[in-house]
């Protein structure tokens with residue numbers, strides 16, 4: 001778990017010479033970053049204690065999130081500076097809209113969630129806040145801002161996915177495959193690439209832009225916690241909830 005930090009990247013380098021820009025982002029997002037990666041919902045995916053009802057609730061919300069994530073990737077493909085980055089991002093977009101989409105459809109069927117439910121599901125307040133942040137950052141913000149949001153979402157899932165992959169797989173295929181999708185070598189390679197891309201670009205940004213990028217990563221981490229919390233407990237947070245505040 002990174003220690004909490006609230007200084008600039010230059011300050012961070014003074015305390016951790018040679019430190020990575022992405023390590024600074026994670027440290028600035030504490031405690032939310034670690035809370036997201038270790039949320040009880042993620043542990044229950046791997047240890048076979050996940051209630052079906054909570055997982056169905058999660059998948060319905062997450063399908064709307066992943067739909068907006070696909071649009072986010074479209075914006076990032078357009079903004080990426082050259083072919084190597086466009087190729088990485090579009091490769092992941094292809095995976096999301098094929099293999100991962102297929103995973104959702106098979107899981108909905110197994111859990112008895114009808115197409116009209118997941119195709120027309122209204123987003124709850126957390127997913128709405130997520131979508132606004134993702135789509136605004138990648139559509140109206142800079143490449144670095146959109147990339148910071150993508151990094152947080154995928155790095156968090158790689159972190160818990162790899163941890164849970166160290167245990168025997170649960171019986172339900174929808175839990176076992178969700179772990180595999182987030183622990184497989186191709187996914188790890190993609191997250192390693194996003195980190196390297198952010199580590200390359202981040203240090204070249206002016207300080208106010210670095211701070212904006214760190215703020216987005218922190219807000220995304222907060223929303224990852226709120227998302228797990230809402231699907232785990234079934235409680236819908238109101239506007240007064242700290243996790244929804246920017």
Ligand SMILES: Cc1ncc(CN)c(N)n1
Pocket residue numbers: 062065066069153154157224227
């Ligand atoms: C909320 C959320 N965050 C991240 C991921 C990983 N793509 C996801 N499926 N859902």
